[in-house]
Amino acid sequence: MLIKRAPELQSSEQTPKQIYLERRKFIAGLSLAAGASLAGKNLWNLLAPSAHVHASNKLSGVVKSSYRTDETQTPYEDATHYNNFYEFGTDKSDPAKNAQNFRTSPWTVTVDGEVKKPRKFSMDEILKLAPLEERVYRHRCVEAWSMVVPWIGYSFSELAKLVEPTPKARYVAFESYYDPRQMPLGSRAGIPLPYVDGLRLDEAMHPLALLTVGMYGESLPNQDGAPVRMILPWKYGFKSIKSLVRIRFVKDQPPVTWNLANSREYGFYSNVNPAVDHPRWTQAKERRLGEFFKRPTLMFNGYADQVAGLYSGMDLRKNF
Numbered sequence: 324m325l326i327k328r329a330p331e332l333q334s335s336e337q338t339p340k341q342i343y344l345e346r347r348k349f350i351a352g353l354s355l356a357a358g359a360s361l362a363g364k365n366l367w368n369l370l371a372p373s374a375h376v377h378a379s380n381k382l383s384g385v386v387k388s389s390y391r392t393d394e395t396q397t398p399y400e401d402a403t404h405y406n407n408f409y410e411f412g413t414d415k416s417d418p419a420k421n422a423q424n425f426r427t428s429p430w431t432v433t434v435d436g437e438v439k440k441p442r443k444f445s446m447d448e449i450l451k452l453a454p455l456e457e458r459v460y461r462h463r464c465v466e467a468w469s470m471v472v473p474w475i476g477y478s479f480s481e482l483a484k485l486v487e488p489t490p491k492a493r494y495v496a497f498e499s500y501y502d503p504r505q506m507p508l509g510s511r512a513g514i515p516l517p518y519v520d521g522l523r524l525d526e527a528m529h530p531l532a533l534l535t536v537g538m539y540g541e542s543l544p545n546q547d548g549a550p551v552r553m554i555l556p557w558k559y560g561f562k563s564i565k566s567l568v569r570i571r572f573v574k575d576q577p578p579v580t581w582n583l584a585n586s587r588e589y590g591f592y593s594n595v596n597p598a599v600d601h602p603r604w605t606q607a608k609e610r611r612l613g614e615f616f617k618r619p620t621l622m623f624n625g626y627a628d629q630v631a632g633l634y635s636g637m638d639l640r641k642n643f
């Protein structure tokens with residue numbers, strides 16, 4: 324009976340997530356058949372999240388953007404079970420386990436500050452504000468691992484246009500949701516919360532800056548920053564702030580969580596730069612999840628042609 328399921332895995336109708344879940348069921352079945360001795364604790368941990376997976380839904384009307392690398396995409400399983408989301412724990416496997424019951428509906432994002440039309444957006448409004456695009460971006464953490472992920476969203480500038488920033492707006496400040504009751508591990512994360520980040524206005528308005536509502540054809544899983552986050556593919560991953568609740572257009576450079584936590588190690592810009600090492604490790608190479616050999620890290624994570632102009636004349640060693 325289990326064997327018969329295998330050919331279905333090849334169906335082109337299936338999303339990577341469905342394939343992954345089929346595999347999980349398959350593994351579960353095998354272990355039951357083989358007896359309880361094989362069904363160790365780790366296996367049960369692996370199986371537990373499947374009860375909640377329907378928290379993410381297929382997104383319809385998504386068009387493929389030309390912003391896409393044809394490098395091999397990271398398997399859904401890795402991108403959703405190897406995460407940084409300190410509000411839900413500091414181990415890479417914590418967010419997938421601990422964010423399952425995170426309530427992301429109803430959700431509103433407040434946009435204010437130096438804008439002519441401050442307003443709140445419901446999640447429904449955000450989903451309909453501009454056509455949803457699938458963009459396949461390289462995603463590189465400051466810890467020197469990387470992925471290739473098919474994100475879904477649209478340029479942040481689409482939202483910015485609607486609120487009409489005034490000439491005084493020079494930066495954009497972003498803030499994540501924080502509720503210690505839902506995120507009890509946050510108090511032990513070792514970073515100040517709520518998580519905040521910021522961009523210069525021209526960086527935020529760059530078309531690559533993606534207001535992200537989904538991945539792999541579906542809405543974002545909680546552990547990846549549901550229901551809406553930023554993705555800034557030319558910057559280290561920590562700039563890609565999750566579970567956004569507030570966006571403010573401001574005059575002065577806003578605080579950045581990792582810079583507040585350790586200003587010697589993490590700067591405001593945090594553009595991917597293989598020539599400027601982290602004080603404790605090299606940034607010249609990275610490990611792509613699922614690959615054995617390290618690969619060289621590219622300037623601006625491979626997006627130099629598009630974004631280098633934003634930083635012309637700047638000392639990138641000083642402005643790290």
Ligand SMILES: Nc1nc2c(c(=O)[nH]1)N[C@H]1C(S)=C(S)[C@@H](COP(=O)(O)O)O[C@H]1N2
Nearest residue numbers: 406407408409464499518547560561563565
């Ligand atoms: N609110 C919040 N956003 C966050 C983080 C976090 O801990 N909290 N971690 C950051 C870091 S360090 C990285 S590498 C990316 C990871 O995104 P992913 O788990 O979807 O790959 O999210 C970033 N956004």
Ligand SMILES: [Mo]
Nearest residue numbers: 464465560561
């Ligand atoms: Mo990161």
